[in-house]
Amino acid sequence: MRIALAATCIADTLFPGAPRATVRLLERLGHDVVFPRGQACCGQMHVNTGYLDEAVPVIRNHVETFAPAADGEWDAVVVPSGSCTGSIRHQQAMVCRRAGLDDLASTAEAVSAKTYELSELLVDVLGLRDVGAWFPHRVTYHPTCHSLRMLRVGDKPLQLLRAVTDIDLVELPEAESCCGFGGTFALKNADTSAAMLADKTANVRSTEAQVVTAGDYSCLMHIGGGLSRQRAGVGTMHLAEILASTREEPTPLPRTRTPEVAR
């Protein structure tokens, strides 16, 4: 397949490991990955903060950049993020219509129909469970709210992780509870967000995993930020980074902050 990658703004600039791993993984599976350079952001941050007018040009850029997918030039668009996929699928057309841009809304819907979050692409479109990955580490999985409740990916990411050779996958207690990120919520309601994060990191640490993984680097930035501050010695990795890892080309464990005394 010819697959267009929407890298997401946050991963492009802050967490390039996730889209890099997506490229490595899909190419290893025999697909062509294209990166349309016009892309920037899906508009989710603007929409969820209430700045719908400001979201319009951002959405227009995304929709126009990925419009060739609707015309069949690419077979699919893959997004290594549950919340960005959710915004593309459930918000972009609404924002366009609200601004009176019905044509753009229609194109947005056509593009979103071809757009998949990574685990959806692998399991639903490509029919895979075992992607040939090897990752000999103790891992716990946080399902992220938008993957779970907006996209309904269910246990697809877990199906993929369970098929990884030598992985020690441990269940995360209260996994379905939000980590408290919520985009600008983390700034506007910083205290509440931190209280939610404290419970999430405590649950992550209780698993004694080396790595907490998820399908969304925004949530991972939050959880990882908390773990790092606590010097918990637990790293964060995107699902793609684990699935891209092989014996020949293993993805190294992320650098973590550990207790001062241990250094």
Added chain:
Amino acid sequence: MSTFLGLPGLRRRVPDDGATAASAAEPWGAVPHPDEPLRWGESFPAAAKHTLKNEQLRKNLGHATRTIRGKRAAVVDEVPDWEALRDTGSAVKEQVMAQLPDLLAQLEENVTARGGVVHWARDAAEANRIVTEIAQAKGADEVVKVKSMATQEIGLNEHLADEGIAAIETDLAELIVQLADDMPSHILVPAIHRNRAEIRDIFLARMGDAPPDLSDVPRELAMAARAHLRRKFLSAKVAVSGANFGVADTGTLAVVESEGNGRMCLTLPETLVTVMGIEKLIPTYTDLEVFLQLLPRSSTGERMNPYTSLWTGVTPGDGPQEFHLVLLDNGRTDVLADEVGRSALHCIRCSACLNVCPVYERVGGHAYGSVYPGPIGAILTPQLTAASGGVSGADDVNASLPYASTLCGACYDVCPVKIDIPSILVDLRAREVDADRGKHKVDPWRAAMKAASWVMSDGGRFGLAGRAATLGHGLGGRDGVISKAPPPASAWTRDRDLPAPPDETFRQWMAEHEHGEQDGGER
């Protein structure tokens, strides 16, 4: 009257009922009774900052919500057609909203035909006046009450107290709240923020007739309340209730409760006054079939509701011989006029959304500054109190409520009538943002969002911005993280590290990767 900016009214809510003067010195009530039950205290972030520090509260709430969540999940999972029931509940409520004027007229006609009296109240003041006048006409200086959100919303108890009429809450949890001179913090379990030991202390100090050796064993607490209330049930001439449902085609009202105290109020006194929000309508009697399945499982996690009272007008020789129905608008028709927000009126007050909300679970109900807390409160309260056009405006503390959510979606998943709370939250945020456009004050959020929009709407500009950010790669030092950032990022770095930017953006790497492919280098 507007005293929500740090000057809440301090009227006593407890009927003077034998409590000693010393015990009136506020040992528990962190929440003085407000003049506006839908708008009190500070903005949500500020109020939450305080309530988060109350570790007892977080412990009580965490325990209580976890328990109710588990019960609800278990009894919902066993219903094979649960999703179909939700769809039906949602569709019925949509129909109600589409036909509200006709259905209300039908309800009035049927209640009147069966000997009831229907009153229309545009707002809280009118509703309070109607109830007060009925009680006064009966010469009552005391009324017993069935737990009711509508009467909490209009501050009926306080209004009656000002008129010299004591309103006695008979729901156990509502009684606890009333005795402590407190505000409810949950729609269904108003004293959810209290534990057993606190309840015992409240009873001992405020009930007047509690046994002096009262322990904190739940049964003992319930028996003390039972003895206290029994004499009120037998002496009161007037009862006041809310309604869970009003059936248009028969004129039947329904109250759904667990303790039987409601049944006592609805049957013993001579006069019954029911205050019902106009959105509580359902079209037909058979529609109850849907809601009496949805409500108990969603609210208390029970398969069937313990006490379901239905009455139609007046039945000679049986129950109250005078029945008044007060139909309350109080902002609801404004909400109805809004295409997106109106589905907030579908709410049947089950409180399932509160119990699953990770924000509510940590901050508690009082942080929302409204008798309607939690996710439903965050969409209902600002709509009910908004000035015309459905907007609160930045100066209104309720404008912060739509932001009191991470949009995690747990509320939408459990809502028995499928109210898409996250989408309404986003819509309300947009309304507030739009309302503040054109105001000439400096708004750092607006400036940042505008700038971000420009950068993020073009791949070239965004690529350059990303490349510029890589210059900050060194800021992370040895660990690769930033632990102290200037405002507004300081709100983040107070409790979390921030990753330093990478030395190369993804698109830079991808350019090299594509170049390598073209050279046949990499594959």
